[in-house]
Amino acid sequence: MSIVRVLTGITTTGTPHLGNYVGAIRPAIEASKDVSTEAYLFLADFHALIKNQAPDQVAQSSREIAATWLALGLDPEKTFFYRQSDVPEIAELSWILSCSAAKGLMNRAHAYKAAVQANEVAGEDPDFAVTMGLFSYPILMAADILIFNAHKVPVGRDQIQHVEMARDIAQRFNHHYGDIFTLPEAVTDDNVAVLQGLDGRKMSKSYGNTVALFGTPKQLQKSINKIKTNLLEPGDPKDTDDSTVFQIWCAFASDAERDLMRAAFADGIAWGEAKKQLFERVNDELAPARASYERLMAAPSEVEEILQQGADRLRPKSQALIQQVRRAVGLRAYC
Ligand code: TRP
16 A cells, blocks of 8 residues: 655744644644654745744744644654755745746635735725735645645645645646646545634634633633623523533533533533633643643754754655656756
């Protein structure tokens, strides 16, 4: 049986929150343990530059995200864990691909279209603040995926289009230059919870309703206390269906604990008490990883070394692929 290569990237912007943990980090680390697959997980720091041009924030966020994944149990011996910018072949491939990828394909990308539309609504020039990075970002993403000939790309729904574009770009390249790239496939997991934020909408940095993953226990408690609830009094039976407290509880609890909390809701548990239990449950799960996180944040050279080793293990693969691509397109030594 041939090995399945599973690859995904994490854009290094912002500070990880509980929604990232439940929706992306935890399932990806679980999946990376599957011995029938080869897992590639990388810090998409070239992508971060599209969204953030503040150098210190770019650097800080990359460090925090690397430490977060390691603290939560990503095993760099069993997974290819690397920083995109440490693999220069990705940028090189991105250029070569951009010479055969159709501009019309990029015009259809959701992120670009949304930016243009927002400008039109605001009465601005359609290209206002649209960088070439934003416009051609699906090509960089295609290079991320194709450089290691990934078979499967686990992503959120908003990214499916980009993986399909990578497939289109690969197909077109193969058609013109010969069979070089594996055609990748997006995979989405419907069982993964989309966590609700403090206001009940999807937890997202852009809504400002997040709970930080590795704040202090006090900060965690404070955030949980801010979760919006209804005005029902202690003793009033409470509905689990529209409760953010219950939803977050379920993302951390076992089946038995979920049933217990459901019964407590029916019995009229006070909101304060439900939140206290939620805090304790989440805090218990995160405490050991929080300690590792703090240790790793204080030991940047350790993290740096892990990432350098990741890149060292991978570069032979990316170099071999780029050589093949160069030859195919006609960039060849003269003798
Ligand atoms: N664009 C992805 C996101 O914003 C991150 C990403 C970059 C990625 N390169 C990738 C995901 C390659 C999968 C494969 O979520």
